[in-house]
Amino acid sequence: MDAAWKEDRWLLSQLLDEMKSPVALTKPERRLADVLAAPRGTLHPASVLLNSGDYAVRRRLGGRLKEAQWLGEAVAVKHLVGDGAEAEAALLASVAHPNVSHAAHCFRDAERKECLVVMDQLMAKDLGAYVKEACGGPRRKGLPPFPLVVAVDVMLQVARGMEYLHGKKVCHGELNPSNVLVKPRQQHDGYVHVKVAGYGRSGLTKASANGNASENECIWYAPEVLDQDGAAGVKCTEKADVYSFAMICFELLTGKVPFEDKHLQGDKTSRNIRAGERPLFPCNAPNHLVALTKRCWHADPAQRPFFASVCRVLRYVKRFHVMNPGPDHQQGQPDAPPVDYLNVEAQLLRRIPSWQRAEGAARVWDVPFQMFAYRTVEREKTAGGVLVLAGKDKASDEGSDGNSVLGEENGVGTVSPDDASSVSSGTARSRPASSDGKKTPIRKADGKAPRQAGAPRSFSRTNIFETSSYERERDMTTTLTGHQS
Numbered sequence: 001m002d003a004a005w006k007e008d009r010w011l012l013s014q015l016l017d018e019m020k021s022p023v024a025l026t027k028p029e030r031r032l033a034d035v036l037a038a039p040r041g042t043l044h045p046a047s048v049l050l051n052s053g054d055y056a057v058r059r060r061l062g063g064r065l066k067e068a069q070w071l072g073e074a075v076a077v078k079h080l081v082g083d084g085a086e087a088e089a090a091l092l093a094s095v096a097h098p099n100v101s102h103a104a105h106c107f108r109d110a111e112r113k114e115c116l117v118v119m120d121q122l123m124a125k126d127l128g129a130y131v132k133e134a135c136g137g138p139r140r141k142g143l144p145p146f147p148l149v150v151a152v153d154v155m156l157q158v159a160r161g162m163e164y165l166h167g168k169k170v171c172h173g174e175l176n177p178s179n180v181l182v183k184p185r186q187q188h189d190g191y192v193h194v195k196v197a198g199y200g201r202s203g204l205t206k207a208s209a210n211g212n213a214s215e216n217e218c219i220w221y222a223p224e225v226l227d228q229d230g231a232a233g234v235k236c237t238e239k240a241d242v243y244s245f246a247m248i249c250f251e252l253l254t255g256k257v258p259f260e261d262k263h264l265q266g267d268k269t270s271r272n273i274r275a276g277e278r279p280l281f282p283c284n285a286p287n288h289l290v291a292l293t294k295r296c297w298h299a300d301p302a303q304r305p306f307f308a309s310v311c312r313v314l315r316y317v318k319r320f321h322v323m324n325p326g327p328d329h330q331q332g333q334p335d336a337p338p339v340d341y342l343n344v345e346a347q348l349l350r351r352i353p354s355w356q357r358a359e360g361a362a363r364v365w366d367v368p369f370q371m372f373a374y375r376t377v378e379r380e381k382t383a384g385g386v387l388v389l390a391g392k393d394k395a396s397d398e399g400s401d402g403n404s405v406l407g408e409e410n411g412v413g414t415v416s417p418d419d420a421s422s423v424s425s426g427t428a429r430s431r432p433a434s435s436d437g438k439k440t441p442i443r444k445a446d447g448k449a450p451r452q453a454g455a456p457r458s459f460s461r462t463n464i465f466e467t468s469s470y471e472r473e474r475d476m477t478t479t480l481t482g483h484q485s
Contacts, residue, residue: 028052035048040104040105041106044108046107046114046115048107049118050116064078065077065119080114082113085115093106099157099161124182125182126181127177127182130182152314153191155248156315158194163310163311170199172198172199173240174199180197180248181194181195182194219273221243223273238306238307241307243296247297253286295342305345308355312370313345316344316371341374352373
């Protein structure tokens with residue numbers, strides 16, 4: 001992202017240098033050209049923006065955000081006031097990630113001690129409002145607000161944004177749906193572009209990015225952050241952000257705000273959260289995502305994964321659901337991955353120590369290797385599971401063959417205690433060999449020798465189910481005919 005920004009700025013500066021002649025550009029236009037070509041984070045006089053001629057505020061988006069018209073397009077402008085305005089503007093300009101809301105241009109009014117920050121992109125609404133809209137007003141009970149692959153994609157984008165912020169040593173402290181901005185993509189397939197906003201203000205102000213914070217804000221804070229009065233303190237950690245992320249995942253998967261049934265209110269809410277109470281998932285929630293969410297809101301912060309691990313898990317979960325699409329809304333359990341990706345991640349963390357504490361967000365060229373590592377471990381676990389199942393099936397077949405060979409009486413096999421122990425363990429005892437080396441045939445209770453079927457059949461996990469019904473009926477008919485005779 002930074003490399004692309006530098007390349008674009010260099011091309012723009014080359015174009016502006018060609019146009020910087022007294023005839024080509026007026027004085028205001030040259031000042032505006034300097035703004036566009038300047039490095040990101042440079043504080044320019046506010047008069048350059050306010051007196052540009054085409055700058056006009058359209059409407060207030062909520063909180064400190066406004067929608068304005070500038071340079072022929074709609075932009076989002078954040079109005080910062082106070083002694084910490086320049087510090088927050090510098091923080092917004094120091095980050096650059098597709099899933100993090102950041103500054104494109106910064107303007108300062110030194111006399112009024114305020115800053116106007118033109119954000120990189122105008123987002124449509126926050127995640128909380130988008131979930132309510134997707135639920136169609138009144139909540140549709142039992143149905144998730146989005147197709148599962150869309151929900152996983154939103155979770156992954158939020159996790160990627162937080163992974164980048166934590167790599168920059170920036171803890172959010174107020175991660176909730178009102179501080180996650182979304183914008184529908186143009187494909188009209190349900191996918192949205194997600195940006196994390198409202199970071200870097202812990203201990204300064206407690207307001208959402210767009211002013212649409214929920215009534216009971218303590219439901220988004222980790223237990224170790226809440227004080228005895230139920231309010232969030234100034235303490236902010238990476239694992240506390242992971243807990244808040246888990247609450248966002250709950251709303252994405254269920255369409256319900258955590259604890260929205262109102263059984264926890266006031267001081268009881270924070271007290272019970274500190275005691276370990278968590279929201280309840282419906283029975284049709286996908287188990288593999290429920291397990292990840294519960295791991296992220298674990299009461300012990302040390303047991304919660306870092307966002308780097310969350311991104312790797314969600315990236316592969318998304319791959320599975322993209323390759324195994326299901327209906328948009330399912331009443332039962334959706335298709336689940338063949339292995340537990342949390343266990344895969346734990347195994348890879350032991351194999352690759354550098355993954356245990358990632359420094360910064362994963363680079364683009366790291367992702368293919370991570371996906372390959374997941375695929376390798378998944379194949380190992382899947383192959384191991386197939387071998388175990390095949391062994392159990394083969395042992396079961398051998399046991400059933402042993403039962404039929406050991407003899408029957410009134411349709412029930414006559415088995416000695418030793419033979420019973422061998423059959424119950426899933427293996428058939430070999431018939432004793434005679435003096436000439438041949439196995440002695442075991443006779444049935446009526447004195448007749450059993451039907452010789454040639455060499456014993458060998459079944460694998462795949463062909464065990466291919467035995468035709470005709471063969472089973474023929475064997476049964478032969479057995480009954482022998483009893484009747």
